[in-house]
Amino acid sequence: MPMTESPDCDLIFYTNPMSRARIVRWMLEETGATYRQEIMEYNTTMKSEAYLAINPMGKVPAIVHKGQVVTECAAICAYLADAFPEAGLAPEPSGRAAYYRWLFFTAGPLESAVIDRVLGVKVADEQQRMVGYGNYEQAVDTLAGAVAASPYIAGDRFTAADVYVGSQIMWGMQFGSLPKRAEFEAYGARLSERPALKAAMAIDDELGQPA
Incomplete structure (x- = not known):
C-alpha cells in the first residue's frame, strides 16, 4: 500500500470512503504512487475554510500534487495518468x-x-x-x-x-x-x-x- 503519513508527501488525497473519491483511490492504487490521505467529513471539514480554499465546492475528491490542485474524478484520473507515466495508464x-x-x-x-x-x-x-x-x-x-x-x-x-x-x-x-x-x-x-x-x-x- 503506497500511502504515507508523512506531512512532507507531495501528493495529498482528500477523500471520504462513502463518496466518489473511491474512483480516485482506485486510480492512485493503479499508479503505485506514494500519497497521503486526508479524510474529510460531510458538513464539517469539507465545508471548512481551509478545505474551501482547495475546492470551493466543498466536495471530495480533490488532490494536491506538488502544489497543484485538481478536482473532479475524470480530471484527476487523466492528470494522474500523465503525472505518473511509468504506470502506463494513458495511451501515447x-x-x-x-x-x-x-x-x-x-x-x-x-x-x-x-x-x-x-x-x-x-x-x-x-x-x-x-x-x-x-x-x-x-x-x-x-x-x-x-x-x-x-x-x-x-x-x-x-x-x-x-x-x-x-x-x-x-x-x-x-x-x-x-x-x-x-x-x-x-x-x-x-x-x-x-x-x-x-x-x-x-x-x-x-x-x-x-x-
Whole structure:
C-alpha cells in the first residue's frame, strides 16, 4: 500500500470512503504512487475554510500534487495518468482519441443522463437537443456499444479511462441507475479482477466501518 503519513508527501488525497473519491483511490492504487490521505467529513471539514480554499465546492475528491490542485474524478484520473507515466495508464498522445472520448462522454452526457433519471427530471422530446445526452436510452446504448467494441474502453489495454468509466458502470449496475446489460457485466467482471481495485476497495471499506 503506497500511502504515507508523512506531512512532507507531495501528493495529498482528500477523500471520504462513502463518496466518489473511491474512483480516485482506485486510480492512485493503479499508479503505485506514494500519497497521503486526508479524510474529510460531510458538513464539517469539507465545508471548512481551509478545505474551501482547495475546492470551493466543498466536495471530495480533490488532490494536491506538488502544489497543484485538481478536482473532479475524470480530471484527476487523466492528470494522474500523465503525472505518473511509468504506470502506463494513458495511451501515447497520438492514440488518445477513444481515451478522451469515452472518459469525457461518461463524465458528461452519461452521468447527466443518469442523474436526471434518478432525480425524476423529465426531458420532453422537443428538448432533447438542448441536453448533451439526448435521452437516457440513447446515452446507455452509446456507452454499451463502446464497451463491447474492445476489451477496454480505449482499446486492447487498460487505461485511466477504464478507472472512471468502469467505476460508473459498476456502481450504476450495483445501485440500479444503469441496466445490467451483458456488455456492462462482462466489462465489469474484467475490471473487478484488477489488484489495484481490490486494494482500493479494502482500504475504503475498512475506513467506512463504524468506529
